[in-house]
Amino acid sequence: MPIHDWTRVDAGIFHAFHHDWITEISRALNRGLLPAMYYALPEQFAGGIGPDVLSLHRPAGSGGPPRADAPDGGVVLAIAPPRVRMRMRSEANRYAAKAKAVTIRHVSNHEVVAMLEIVSPGNKNNQNGLKAFVRKAHEALSAGVHLLILDLFPPGPRDPQGIHRAVWGEDCGEDFALPADKPLTCVAYIGGFGAEAFLEPVAVGDALPDMPLFLTPEVYVPVPLEATYQSAWDGMPAYWREVLAAGPAPAGGA
Template sequence: MPMHDWTRVEAGIYHHFHGSWLYTIAAALNGCALPPGYYALAEQMMRTFGPDVLTLHNPAGNGSHNGSPRELPNRSGGVAIAEAPPRARVEAKEKRVPLPQGQRRLSIRHVSDHRMVAIIELVSPGNKDGVSNFDAFVGKACGMIHAGLHLIVIDPFPPTRRDPNGVHGAIWKELTDKEFVQPADRPLTIAAYCAGEEVTALVNPLAVGETIPDAPLFLDAERYVQVPLEATYQSAWETFPAEWRNVVSGGVDG
């Protein structure tokens, strides 16, 4: 299933698909992708991180979290990085730039005290609509990684003047003070981050019309599961209203 051009419709139409895709991803993860002891939950609103968040929690988690990934009690399941490293068009590993003194690291908990270990963020037009919204999104993403949370960012929108190298370029610059150059012929981005004192980014730039690659969701520094982005996108697309499918696909439904 190719990625479509979501700039063809207004934000409200995209948000319908946005929600459907997130819930479909959650269903796929809960159905068979995640190992025992993990679950996916689509969050409507979180006071600190805002909406549009799909979170994974560790049911046995409690205690403080200081920004370094903590040992989890259940290390079964998932794919061992040492045995089958996840692949991407671009891979980078850098030391994180320390948070400025006086700025607190984020420790995020679910209301039931189930500790969060990873997040999937699906970018919306509003995240790029204005400097304050964009800065808030980038700050939120970096805050998650500084808190030791693994992260996937899916950006189906081309760069703007606020993010000439895409959302990943802005996040990577903030995290590591290193530059990432977005390929001009692949303006959309799927980026997976493995958090730690050294942060790893696996980045797949893509273009409208290209097949959507699956993304590694890190459970810890040594294990990950593949998120079936293409299959879930197709499932969400099939239930998207036909009239708007026709608009988004430029008159060719598919």
């Protein structure tokens, strides 16, 4: 299933797909991809990442020790690094506001350890939306939360070098540039002091890669983006599937 040109449809249509894709990813993670002590939830964050977002109320009787340093499962980074093109070490319109993310929490304290975000048009089509998205990413990474960001929209006037440059800033280096023929972005981040980025540029027509979602700085799970995209696509109305399957957007945009 190739990546479609989502600039052909308005933000409301992508929002509907976004909702279903987030749900499919969460289901896939909970059906055996995550180690037993972790779980995924589709959650909506209207504001930034604060203590109330990072922690859920612990159910009565569910107290326990802090989360284990090493999950019983997942892939060890040092043994099987993600197959991505670039690895870097660190030296809000209404639909964007409604958009959900997948959070990964640990059962010992129900704190967020990782998040998966799918970029919406409203995250990039105005300066306030982009600033809010970047601020949320910075807050998560600073809190030690690991991120996976998927951006199926090409760079625009507010993110001319793509969403990764907007988030990663000067740590990208002066020579950073997305390949001209791969303007879309799948990027995973290790949060905390030893931050790293794992970037795979993609394009309309490409198959989506599996991307790492880190649970700790050393361990990740591969997220089946292609399979979950296909499942969400199959639930879209036939009319809009035909519009999106018709090919590149006409000159002047849709």
